[in-house]
Amino acid sequence: MTNGTKGLSRRDVLKGTGAAGIIATAGCVDLGGSGDSGPYQIGMVDSQTGSLSAFGERNQRGRELALSAVNDVGIGGRELSISVQDSQSQQQTGVSAAQQLVNQQEVPFLIGAVGSGVSLAIYQSVVQSTDVVQLSQNSTSPQLTDYPGLLRMSPTGRTQSTALADIITEDGGESVAITWINNDYGSGIKDAFVDAYDGEVVYNSSHDQGQSSYSNVVSQMANTDADSWLFITYQPEFTTMTQEAYSSGVNEQATWYGADSVQGSDVLANTPDGSLDGMKVVVPSAALDQENYQSFASEFESEYDRSPTAWAAYAYDCVVTAALTIQAADDFTGSALGDVVRDVTRPEGETVTSFEAASEILSDGGSATDVDYQGVSGPIDFDENGDPVAYLQVLTVQDHEYESTDFVTGE
CATH class of the missing domain: 3.40.50.2300 (Response regulator)
Structure with a gap:
């Protein structure tokens, strides 16, 4: 990137990423990520309105901090953008939002959603028949365990x-x-x-x-x-x-x-x-005693003048996991991303607690299995059902x- 965010403060970047809809870096034109210089675009279905909008607000803050951390480093010289759609905390609206992202914008990685019923409806109606990777930021229903292809950051x-x-x-x-x-x-x-x-x-x-x-x-x-x-x-x-x-x-x-x-x-x-x-x-809960969580909390409080919740930490880790998956994959396709998304958080790799540290391993020729990203929410370690450590x-x-x-x- 030659004219992205240079000259802008971190706060300016965060303000720019806070808007609903397309979240992208200034000056980037290749939103699909198909070229070799534009940002990699992924999707997110969130509860910006409706009964679960309080969770959506928390997610937004965590997402903004993570996106800034990723783009400060870059993904092989490119940046990450997130197209955010509102589920209105309802299943049908959430499915429509996911269809917009998957079928029209053709994102290969989808973060979503908040409500368990919304996440499951999206998976069954939109994602299940595709190679798209779905990672829910907030859904906790035990029923999601029955769908191994539907990953989640929050515990069952x-x-x-x-x-x-x-x-x-x-x-x-x-x-x-x-x-x-x-x-x-x-x-x-x-x-x-x-x-x-x-x-x-x-x-x-x-x-x-x-x-x-x-x-x-x-x-x-x-x-x-x-x-x-x-x-x-x-x-x-x-x-x-x-x-x-x-x-x-x-x-x-x-x-x-x-x-x-x-x-x-x-x-x-x-x-x-x-x-x-x-x-x-x-x-x-996030693992409050971890050093990387404490650093996240300090930055969060400095930026938003309030303490983070676990939900903000989950959203942060969803974005970082997506970015690491993109960097570790052979190609920016759902199939390639799905091959490595679990591996970048597995304990077999070298323990790292930031996107920057994990990215360095991958940039030096390491593979997904060489990285064990320990999130700000705690060790993730997706199991065979797509569930994290609780x-x-x-x-x-x-x-x-x-x-x-x-x-x-x-x-």
Whole structure:
């Protein structure tokens, strides 16, 4: 590149990559990556709007930092661009977004999506019959394990469900009422929890996304007299449930627990003080003690004036993994990328903790198996099902704030 980003500050680059749609480096014209000087273009389906837009916002920040880190080094003298499409947190819209990227823009590598049902719908409807590599940034449903061709950076919810079952049992919970969102994410986490829990499940019912009221769900859970309530849903739906439980005076009837997608600052901001105190939520976590995560967190805080979440770290690692896969592959095709995407994070290679260090190995003649990229989210090590190593954090609401109270590691 002769007129890419020279003369621009890092912040200028990040601002330039933050827009929706095509994310590319200034001055590049060969968006397909078919020439020998233009950027390699990949695709990303994200939740820029809808129920999971809070995750999309976190992903955007992680994506921007990773794209800047990759393009500071380059991929064999070329840069990386990402075409981002909005799923609106819905399956059909997500499929349409993926069709735009795969069928029209012909990207060979697709990052996506947030919701498990969206990721699975994209894989089944768009990707499965092609050579395109799909790597989900945020999907946790155990059902994705049944599709080895669909990789994911965030850990399977099966470990999350087992952790929740263990925590409820350790807390003395003998009966549980479960409400779960009626999609692949909700049913997957719920089924895995029921399999792992030794107590009595006295209520087990789904609810639809985007309803204006869930008072019927709350009243039915209250009528069970269960000592534990488990919420497997999204932030907007859970916020409404909390408000209605508080207004009806039943929020202290049982100890509350939650899967990852009920947790967020918007939940705390939109629920009464004290209404969630004592609730425990199990969420995927980055390996916070790793030096490369701490460096990532420091850069993130400097750039965005806030601490990163695990979700931002997953998005960061998706971009870096894609870039390393492109550099290690024999050709910029889905078939060639698919041959090496697992290898660049495998423990057989030399442990590296940055794109720059991994890129040096590949530039010096190393192959994909010579590299073991340890992400800012932790060791990745995709298994035969496309699942990574799992790190989980237990958050407890205290004085209407989330406090980290434990860590769990699982396969």
